[in-house]
Amino acid sequence: MVEIADYERRGDLDAPFELTKKAEKAQRQSEEIRAAVRCEIPSLTWEQFAAGEPCPGCGRSYRDEERWESKGTMHFTDEERARYEAEGELFKERHGDCHAMRHKVSGSLTTHCGRCCPPPPMSPEQRELILRLFSCPTPPQQLMRWRLRLYCGHVVEKTAHYTHKTLHAAFSGATSCPECGLDPATIVDGAAVGLKAEPPGAPRTGAPRAARRSRKPTKAELQAKVSELEAEVERLQRK
Structure with a gap:
């Protein structure tokens, strides 16, 4: 209760x-x-991202050719530390005055600016999952x-x-x-x-009301919900 x-x-x-x-x-x-998470540049489509097109904001790749394993700095080898510090200096040089958050793709070290670089798009599987979730609105x-x-x-x-x-x-x-x-x-x-x-089952006061059948959301409403959730996912990732 x-x-x-x-x-x-x-x-x-x-x-x-x-x-x-x-x-x-x-x-x-x-x-x-x-302001730190708002980027006015449109994101790539999934097809463009999958084809390896660079970030439309900074021109750098989202995915590194050499995979980066995320781990604490205390576990870096000398080579990993040098690579990590070089990326930090490059980001500072390009985006030191942006005062924005940073984002990157899992498995890559290349860092992007939340103000200058749009986030990568969701995959078709992620979008389909979100559509299924929002096809059942919260009671x-x-x-x-x-x-x-x-x-x-x-x-x-x-x-x-x-x-x-x-x-x-x-x-x-x-x-x-x-x-x-x-x-x-x-x-x-x-x-x-x-x-x-x-x-359901709660005591009612006053005259009984007719039960309302839930309306199935339209495709346009589901697409709007997907866009809202994409923005929310981006906000949570940046936190």
Whole structure:
């Protein structure tokens, strides 16, 4: 049984809106993080990536000809250490002023910049798996509704899985505002208000409601979900 008292409650949503220095600092940090991972250059297609085409941002390869085994620096041989340090110097020379995250392909040492270099594409198998996962949307009785006051001042309602009981776990401390479009918008105040739907077998109050049959998502909706998840996977990898 879900207890609202177990969920984080921050601030007073009914109080007059007033930005604090803490909220302003959090917003700056969110914007800096977003800028550090935002790349305007389109990614390669899977076919281009599989054919070995270089990164469209920096022109360097995603996959090294000589495989790189990831291990702690204390286990490097002299040759591996020299190769590792040379790659670090090259990245610093090319992207030292970007202040962005780094990413690389498993098995390769060549390092790419989150601001200058788009991430490699997902494989067809990964996309198919994601499509299958999103063909079964989260049941509404597993979604917790939250009221959120954002940095822009708007109070909006959003949902997250009921197992996320803090604002950071549910929304990573920021989200996008559907009212004004601010993205990222730091969450200033927030409170859980109840599940999106009653769990099966839960006692009902008031007049009974007709059960609604879940609508099967369209292909366009699934593709949109895939794009959202790709962005989320990229964000988590960069963390």
